Amino acid sequence: MSSINTAHAMTAAASPRIDPAAAPETASHPAPAAAQSPAPAAAPDHHWSRDSVIYQIYPRSFRDTNGDGVGDLAGITAELGQLADLGVDAVWLSPFFKSPQRDGGYDVADYCQVDPLFGTMADFNLLVATAGRLGLRTIIDLVPNHCSSDHVLFQAALAAPAGSPERDMFIFRDGLGTDGSLPPNNWQSHFGGSAWTQTTNAHGAPGQWYLHLFDPTQPDFNWDNPAVHAEFERILRFWLDKGVDGFRVDVAHALVKAAGLPDWGGTAWGGSIEGFPGEKAPMFGQPGLADIYRRWREVLAEYGPDRILCAEANVDPLDRMANWVRPDQMHHAFNFPYLVTGFEAPALRQVVDDSLQAFGGVGATSTWVLSNHDRVRHASRFGYEGREPREEDGVGPADPQPNLALGRQRAAAASLFMLGLPGAAYLYQGEELGLPEHTTLADEYRQDPTFARTGGERIGRDGCRIPLPWRALSDGAGFSHGTATAAAPWLPMPEGWEEYARDLQSASPSSHLSMYRNALRIRRERALGTGSLQWMEEYCTGHTLAFRNGTTVVLLNTGSTPVELPAGTILQRSQAHLGGHAVLEANEAAWLAT
Structure with missing residues (x-):
């Protein structure tokens, strides 16, 4: 990960200002020669997913229509028109299934029921139908590595004896020692502590241990058991029958574990460290995954050619991630190396080259992503000089605070650069508003199990999950329906949140939101997602990047001094251009027509 470094402290109460998107201008400077980046393999017939822009919705925080302080399916349906107007192709819903909500719904108690917290199955059916009428596809989360300890299958496993078919649905083992x-091995939970919990037998005696790579209330399924495969094929078909267009597969690299469950001295999440390369992690990236996803691809094909699978496969290096997006497996894999790359030109060029080569080498499209529900929002990550926040650990009140103005300026530039790349893009709700992280959230409001399991050492992910601001002059920034009777949002908004509200930004042609709308429109009109990339070497210096995508030139300045623009008509900028029209300011990106 490349760093951006030392903090200009700024409080969350600092007044944000709307980021501009400039009107077309012209520049007249000679265009430099282009250098070809690694070329992807010949693409198959075009599929909608190859250049799609998919918008992630975290339902608890999107829009609340019943006033209970928690977002719901009806709230998503009510605002789908806003997303169609934004210009995305599909919405991806984080879990809305029946769950005790110990891990934000990623602890599923029933995969085929809507949790009453979010509404009813009728609400979901209406959402899918409304999205279809608006030209939006609907993708839902699938959580196949683990379920909730409340799930009927796990409760049956606890009640059954060792060696029973019920226990074989999960990973139970006898403990070590006399x-x-x-615990059966030394594996650690991604949320902190041991990845094993010991059970208690009916008469109170200590029993077997079960594996949970995450929270103890999230037992891992045993994917060596054909019955688990059959259960998830049933779940796939249930939702495909309801008209969903695909699945984002949670922790897609973790389902299969190495035979014998050997000890592991590397990181809990499988990242490479000295002496323990990530490709050797026994709980991630095992060969048996390919057979699972080939079978799922066959199931989806029964419903037509347009259904897709996307892997959340956080492995390194990139060519390992590409293993699951071959033509007979998944369509997309999240590009985590791109997400964690800092606002630094050489590092960005390297990860773009590596991505196009790795994904293109197997005939897949590369994906690009800057934020999601597990990571510090990029409007805050990029607000540091000399230090970036830890990748997943969040930023708390005691940490150095980001420079919000700088972070939002860089976020706009990074977003415009990303949307100019060929391939598919994932947006996280609120990034089109330039929302920063809530970095001063008080400990008593934190709900992420990571915070509790590490004794507060890891702040957790609550800061990127704050409810969205919709209307500036409404209570709670318009997140909940009504004013007088609405409950407080499930996570409190930071001071000044209403200044980012969608209604304010919709009314301003120079807002962050307007920049996204314009960029997505131009991206579609100029077919940038299905284009190609040629680096323009004259503009690829230590702090600038430029590439040609068809007849569009995309430029990024990550440095502190302006640079001259090449010849062409300016289509879009990431900020208002206060200087001469023929220069690209510091921390700015632009698109030109040539």
Whole structure:
């Protein structure tokens, strides 16, 4: 990960200002020669997913229509027109299934029921139908690595004896030591602590241990058992029958574990460290995954050619990630290396080259992403000089605070650069508003299990999950329906949140939101997603990047001094251009027609 570094402290109460998107201008400077980046393999017939822009919705925080302080499916349906107007192709819904909500719904108690917190199945059916009428596809989360400990299958496993078919749905093992009091191996939970929890037998005696790569209330399924495969094929078909267009597969790299469950001295999440390369992690990236996804691809094909699978496969290096997007497996894999690359030109060029080569080498499209529900929002990550926040650990009140003005300026530039790249893009709700992280959230409001399991050492992900601001002059920034009777949002908004509200930004042609709308419109009109990339070497210096995508030139200045623009008509800028029209300011991106 490349860094951006030392903090200009600025409080969350600092007054944000709407980021501009400039009107077309012209520049007249000679265009430099182009250098070809690694070319992808010949693409198959065009599929909608190859250049799609998919918008992630975190339902708890999107829009609340019943006034209980929690977002719901009806709230999503009510605002789908806003997303169609934004110009995205599909919406992806984070889990809305029946769940005790110990991990934001990623602890599923019933995969085929809507949690009453979010509404009813009728609400979901209406959402899918409304999205279809607006030209939007609907993708839902699938969580196949683990379920909730409340799930009927796990409860049956707990009640059954060792070696039973019920227990074989999960990963139960006898403990080590003379009395079985030690965990079966040394694996650690991604949320902190051991990845094993010991059960208690009916008469109170210590029993077997079960594996949970995440929270103890999220037991891992045993994907060596054909019955687990059959159960998830049933779940796939249930939602495909309801008209969903695809699935984002949570922790897609973790389903299969190495035979014998050997000890592991590397990171809990499988990242490479000295002596423990990530490709050796016994709980991630195992060969048996390919057979699972080939079968799922066959199931989806029964419903037509347009259904898609997207892997959340956080592995390194990139060519390992590409293993699951071959023509007979998944369509997309999240590009985590791109997400964690800092606002630094050389590092960005390298990850773009590596991505196009790795994904193109297997005939897949590359994906690009800057934020999601698990990471510090890029409007805050880029607000540091000399230090970036830890990748997943969040930013708390005691941490150095980002420079919000700088972060939002860079976020706009990074977003415009990303949307000019060939391939597919994922947007996280609120990034089109330039929303920053809530970095001063008080500990008593935190709900992420990471915070509790690490004793507060890891702040957790609550800061990127704050409810969206819709109307500046309404209570709670218009997140909840009504004013007098609405409950407080499930996570409190930071001071000044209403200044980012969608209604204010919709009314301003120079807003962050307007920049996204214009960029997505131009991206579609000029077919940038299905284009190609040629680096323009004269503009690829230590702090600038430029590439040609068809007849569009995309430029980014990550440095502190302006640079001259090449010849062409300016289509879009990431900020208002206060100087001469023929220069690209510091922390700015622009698109030109040539």
